[in-house]
Amino acid sequence: xxxxxxxxxxxxxxxxxxxxxxxxxxxxxxxxxxxxxxxxxxxxxxxxxxxxxxxxxxxxxxxxxxxxxxxxxxxxxxxxxxxxxxxxxxxxxxxxxxxxxxxxxxxxxxxxxxxxxxxxxxxxxxxxxxxxxxxxxxxxxxxxxxxxxxxxxxxxxxxxxxxxxxxxxxxxxxxxxxxxxxxxxxxxxxxxxxxxxxxxxxxxxxxxxxxxxxxxxxxxxxxxxxxxxxxxxxxxxxxxxxxxx
Amino acid sequence: xxxxxxxxxxxxxxxxxxxxxxxxxxxxxxxxxxxxxxxxxxxxxxxxxxxxxxxxxxxxxxxxxxxxxxxxxxxxxxxxxxxxxxxxxxxxxxxxxxxxxxxxxxxxxxxxxxxxxxxxxxxxxxxxxxxxxxxxxxxxxxxxxxxxxxxxxxxxxxxxxxxxxxxxxxxxxxxxxxxxxxxxxxxxxxxxxxxxxxxxxxxxxxxxxxxxxxxxxxxxxxxxxxxxxxxxxxxxxxxxxxxxxxxxxxxxxxxxxxxxxxxxxxxxxxxxxxxxxxxxxxxxxxxxxxxxxxxxxxxxxxxxxxxxxxxxxxxxxxxxxxxxxxxxxxxxxxxxxxxxxxxxxxxxxxxxxxxxxxxxxxxxxxxxxxxxxxxxxxxxxxxxxxxxxxxxxxxxxxxxxxxxxxxxxxxxxxxxxxxxxxxxxxxxxxxxxxxxxxxxxxxxxxxxxxxxxxxxxxxxxxxxxxxxxxxxxxxxxxxxxxxxxxxxxxxxx
Numbered sequence: 001x002x003x004x005x006x007x008x009x010x011x012x013x014x015x016x017x018x019x020x021x022x023x024x025x026x027x028x029x030x031x032x033x034x035x036x037x038x039x040x041x042x043x044x045x046x047x048x049x050x051x052x053x054x055x056x057x058x059x060x061x062x063x064x065x066x067x068x069x070x071x072x073x074x075x076x077x078x079x080x081x082x083x084x085x086x087x088x089x090x091x092x093x094x095x096x097x098x099x100x101x102x103x104x105x106x107x108x109x110x111x112x113x114x115x116x117x118x119x120x121x122x123x124x125x126x127x128x129x130x131x132x133x134x135x136x137x138x139x140x141x142x143x144x145x146x147x148x149x150x151x152x153x154x155x156x157x158x159x160x161x162x163x164x165x166x167x168x169x170x171x172x173x174x175x176x177x178x179x180x181x182x183x184x185x186x187x188x189x190x191x192x193x194x195x196x197x198x199x200x201x202x203x204x205x206x207x208x209x210x211x212x213x214x215x216x217x218x219x220x221x222x223x224x225x226x227x228x229x230x231x232x233x234x235x236x237x238x239x240x241x242x243x244x245x
Numbered sequence: 246x247x248x249x250x251x252x253x254x255x256x257x258x259x260x261x262x263x264x265x266x267x268x269x270x271x272x273x274x275x276x277x278x279x280x281x282x283x284x285x286x287x288x289x290x291x292x293x294x295x296x297x298x299x300x301x302x303x304x305x306x307x308x309x310x311x312x313x314x315x316x317x318x319x320x321x322x323x324x325x326x327x328x329x330x331x332x333x334x335x336x337x338x339x340x341x342x343x344x345x346x347x348x349x350x351x352x353x354x355x356x357x358x359x360x361x362x363x364x365x366x367x368x369x370x371x372x373x374x375x376x377x378x379x380x381x382x383x384x385x386x387x388x389x390x391x392x393x394x395x396x397x398x399x400x401x402x403x404x405x406x407x408x409x410x411x412x413x414x415x416x417x418x419x420x421x422x423x424x425x426x427x428x429x430x431x432x433x434x435x436x437x438x439x440x441x442x443x444x445x446x447x448x449x450x451x452x453x454x455x456x457x458x459x460x461x462x463x464x465x466x467x468x469x470x471x472x473x474x475x476x477x478x479x480x481x482x483x484x485x486x487x488x489x490x491x492x493x494x495x496x497x498x499x500x501x502x503x504x505x506x507x508x509x510x511x512x513x514x515x516x517x518x519x520x521x522x523x524x525x526x527x528x529x530x531x532x533x534x535x536x537x538x539x540x541x542x543x544x545x546x547x548x549x550x551x552x553x554x555x556x557x558x559x560x561x562x563x564x565x566x567x568x569x570x571x572x573x574x575x576x577x578x579x580x581x582x583x584x585x586x587x588x589x590x591x592x593x594x595x596x597x598x599x600x601x602x603x604x605x606x607x608x609x610x611x612x613x614x615x616x617x618x619x620x621x622x623x624x625x626x627x628x629x630x631x632x633x634x635x636x637x638x639x640x641x642x643x644x645x646x647x648x649x650x651x652x653x654x655x656x657x658x659x660x661x662x663x664x665x666x667x668x669x670x671x672x673x674x675x676x677x678x679x680x681x682x683x684x685x686x687x688x689x690x691x692x693x694x695x696x697x698x699x700x701x702x703x704x705x706x707x708x709x710x711x712x713x714x715x716x717x718x719x720x721x722x723x724x725x726x727x728x729x730x731x732x733x734x735x736x737x738x
Binding site for chain 2: 055087089090095112115116
């Protein structure tokens, strides 16, 4: 081809029919320090991610919310199979999740939940499928991995505290623990070199965080009673009580 | 204007014959009129070979072919068949109407371009009708009456121009033009037997002798007089019964019949521009069982979003039917539309990756069909201060009426709210004594619900427990005491 034509075709405003925009293999997590540690620069699409929780209520969902709303913005839906608690709609909506594209599935038995989870992973319209599965059967989990690859879905397998993490074929396994107000993410397994150090992520300002400014723009009074907890008569502590105006 | 006429020459026969297998159809079969001396109204090919002719007495037919199968003419079924054909035609044009006892006319000029040319449109229309098991003859002409007459006259090449109508219609025998018998006899006596003969006569004289009817027939056929046709509108509710040839006792054997009904249903949905949201399939058991009080097995289906693709509907029905146990053999099935919704138009994408959106519904439906309607939920925000009532889970597709946006003035917009809510608030009595808890925020007083007996009076705090988990706890002040019980209500996950 003539050099001038090649130069012309290299112009960014020219789009050629033969080149289809390919889907990126990962979705950015929204946390730069985490993206840097994840192979592909984000949560993997078309693969299982195992998140091992050492505690609950440490910001584990907040860690995933930016990626979820990014996937929803692409027009794909989210499926949560057998969540351990009630997902709280006002908080999710405030964090930017489109509730009409978030499906909560509960099966009557573990087998039903696993079936539903596999279907969700396999479905191309489903961008992310979260499953809280008690099963560790390797054969089954390998099937889930295949399903995620077929559906190009970001599958997250949550391990609740006390649940044994399995040595399965999930290409990415992270463990989450609280660390002095931040979330410590330890990479247990990833494609690539091992990472010895934990990544500390400050989730206090992330969507879904408990500390919001008041509607008037004035921050809520932050009270830290850790230095001198007042001891109550019956329960060991007496918590400061203020009548709501 | 271009009108297509679909003429059903053997409609009385077809309403029965379409349920027969090819082997059964090879036997002599006639449709008879009712009354004391029933006559043959229509006879199939095998019966005609045996010498049975229309108008014969049934006794004569039985003498000619002792094994002939007899059925009394079912006018209601014929009407239903015409309505079905008109519904099918509505997939090709917005203007179709039922003409006379055995024909449907449809205005197709506007749709020719959309379907890629007249031959293709014509072939697709014919294919759709034939797929439903009817013999059909067609004609195309610029006027509905002309199309009708040409179809009655036999197979003819399409007439696309008004000026060509006269020549095309001229050889048609007047006897096929729906003119009453006395007038026909009078004209025949004068040697007037074809359309052309009648057209050449002076109008005024013809009107005086033969009446106005023949004049208006001639003028309408030539497109010279207005010929308003009442457009066919499908009924607002779909309900169709399909009798099965023989009782069926396994669900698997029902699939073919169900698919046939689904095709009818999809045609009806298309004609009305709707998508199905809920439908029900009644499996009617044999009559002797009904007498013993065994009610039809009714299976209801709900879709996540309005849909009308036959393959999609069939797949959902199949998945759901797989879980149905039949208490007794089934002899008929009835498909009913319970709820429909307008199907929104959708923009097709320029690039191929936009296609993912088109299949967004089936996953939810697959899950619901297998796990039950209540297994899949979408969340919605309720305008309610009590946290346990501010979130609700509803069936997908039904949530359109409820707002999923936070309304101003409702708690949850400014104050901290957890992402996980405990299904039940857990008392914290012993946990609190173990180690120091850190209060991060609060109190937030929530006091509401005195009117429905579930009144709450709580002070909520964001707290960090000794394990480093951020939780949402409250102190219950319902009984007025200043040192009420502590409860755990959520996790800031």
